Amino acid sequence: MFHCRLVNPVHHDPALLLELPQLAQRWLLDCGDLHALSLHELLQIDTVFVSHAHIDHWIGLDALMRAQLFGDRPLRVLGPKGILDMLAGRLAGYAWNLVSRSQFVVEGYEWTGSDWESRHFPCRDRFEGRQAPPGLPPLENWSLRWVELQHGVPCLGYRLESPPSFRFREDCPHPPGPWIANLKQKMAAGDSDGTLMVGGTQRLLSDLSQWVRVLPTYQLAYITDTRLDPSTRARIVEAFGPTRVLWCEAAFLESQRELAEAKLHSTATEAARLACELQCERLHLFHLSRRTQGLADEHLREARQTFAETYIDQQSAEKV
Ligand SMILES: [Zn+2]
Structure with a gap:
């Protein structure tokens, strides 16, 4: 079984925890507030896919590094354009004079628009970054696709596919x-x-x-913080192709479309249309706006009018 779990309730910071079948490590899609995770769970995370650098999507990185500071396994952080400089700035914000024996390394990977640039930040060097060979890290034979989204800042959607x-x-x-x-x-x-x-x-x-x-592979797409107008949806479909499961933001209801356009977010109907276009089996809605607190059932009802297999759950388990 393949387990996914939202670390926080659907109106709070996004962070989707993936438990990889038969592997001890965990991956995170976005890295909002992580206080709900145990130390054991924090220690198992070795890869973080960051959609964009708004504070609610990666404020949890400090908690993750704090937990792993004396570990010997690297923490890989992938993100959109600008993420390497922001990572360097984040790491420069603390004093590191007593950690020189640590083997811990933060490995950053940035999609520049044409390739994946990489920089490694070793703890023993007080996290001073040094250029690393370009390219993606090996992802335990999972394949990764990504797409640039429409949120006013560099923002990526991701699609992960299990190995054959x-x-x-x-x-x-x-x-x-x-x-x-x-x-x-x-x-x-x-x-x-x-x-x-x-x-x-x-x-x-x-x-x-x-x-x-x-055997059929398992594909999971993660789309958040974007307009989902027809042209953006078409770009996602072109980049991802048919995908079994979609986790998609649905900040607003269709009656709040103007607000969604102003805030560069999506509506529940738009998320459902994307699920249809990606030929999904299931759609999980998350990252509902705090303005719609208490209205999760309405998001669900609205999306199900377009795509019946829509859910708002904090966790899911799907057969791989
Ligand atoms: Zn955002």
Whole structure:
């Protein structure tokens, strides 16, 4: 099962905690207030995808660094244009004279509009940043897509897709052995040429692969703090393609559309339209405006008129 949990109630700071199946680490989509997380949970987080730098989306970074300061695993922070300088400014805001033995490193990744720039901030160097090779970090074989949103400041939406997985057919006539792991690895890399040794016989990959079923991947999109007019939705659909589950802000109701346009946020109806266009199975609404406190049911009712499988829950568990 794949578990996602909003750290805070839907009217409060956004932070969506992802528990990766079969892995000990956790990922965060946005990093608002994290006081609701235990120390154990804070220690498990190793990657943060920041949509943008408004304070309600990454004020929790200090709590996360505080928890991990003497750990030996890097904390990876991905975000839109400007995030590296803001990260440097954030880290320069504290005194670091007594932490020189720590192995902790904050690794920053910034989408510049054309590539991912990277800077590492080692604790032992008082978090002074140094340029790192460009490119995304390896994300445990998950694939990442992203899209620039419309919020008046650099803002990214993200889509995560689980690695391909395979299951052997029960009627496979070949004896088990190391060839199974090798075959899965080659199929994951899209390699269908060559042979593998199976029980003392060389067999073609193309023949062996017929005994394997490719399981559907899990895709999750996270869209927040943006207008969702038709052109922005079209850009998201083009960047993401069909996506099983969408977590989407719905700050306002359709009757508050003018407010949504002025504040560069979305309505529940617009979020539901995006779910239809992405061919989603489920839509989870979050980041409702505090002006609509107590009206969550209305957001839900409105979105369900366009997309029936809409939910407002703090957590979800979906079969992968
Ligand atoms: Zn914002």
